[in-house]
Amino acid sequence: MARPSLSREEVLVAAAALVRAHGPAALTMRRLAAELGTAVTSIYWHVGNRESLLDALVERTVREVGEIVPRGAEPAARIVSVARALRRELRARPHLVAMVHERGLTERMFLPAQRALVHEMHAAGLRGAGAADAVRAVQFHVVGQLLVERNRERAPVQHPAEEELWQPAGPESAEGDPALARALARPVDEERLFTLSVRALVAGLLALGGDPG
Structure with a gap:
């Protein structure tokens, strides 16, 4: 019915x-x-028709990914929050994001996040080309880790797996650091690794004042 x-x-x-x-x-x-x-x-x-439906889904995806609100008391924390939110939104809808890309709307999809990052870079004291480099560095970091994650998910099952290679009886390249070997033998916590790396990136960019030289 x-x-x-x-x-x-x-x-x-x-x-x-x-x-x-x-x-x-x-x-x-x-x-x-x-x-x-x-x-x-x-x-x-x-x-x-179906094409009109796909167009509507693309527009909806662009709008949803753009609804990112920075959080935190300081610019650095707010920049990291934008990066984490952007990664989360993109990761949650890979097929839809691919459709956005196929229709040539990727840059428009990223624009709201870029504007949020620009605002926070200005609040942190970065201006001009240095601020632009910092915005792109954060954006590229988000996209880069997502590509690595997707590649790992799609890759054939590895024999031996990374975890097996770093078991206690594994290579001597741990250089006398058994805690390191144990850590590398555990599965990757992608969210934790992303947060760690983007915080380090943002701290470095702000310490440099956005000057790559």
Whole structure:
């Protein structure tokens, strides 16, 4: 039985959930209608054809990724909070972000985060080209770690795995540092590693005053 009423936002939410879980190829009008318990004609009425639906999802993704609010008492903490939020938003929707990229809207998607970073760089005393370099360094750091994480997730299972290579009976290259070997034998905590590295990056950028020379 078809649902008595349906909003455009409900259609977009359901469509985004399908893409996030299964990729764009899984998004058909018939499957989306089944997910929503409605007729295919109702989907067309709310969002148009499939291309129009994909365009709407791209615009929605651009808007969502842009809704980042800096948090913290000091500029450094607020910059780190923007980086962490941007990573979280991008990581949560890889298929949708890929669709944004394919439509040539990546730079527009990043613009709100860049503006938030510019504001905090100014608050920290950075100006001009130095501030621009700092903004891009933080942005590239976010994207770079995401690419590494995605590559690790997609890579074939490794034999032996990194964890196995650093077991106590592993290589002597630990150089007499058993605590280091034990740490490298544990799975990577990606969130912790990102936070550690972006804090160090931001501290270095602010200490340099944004001057790469």
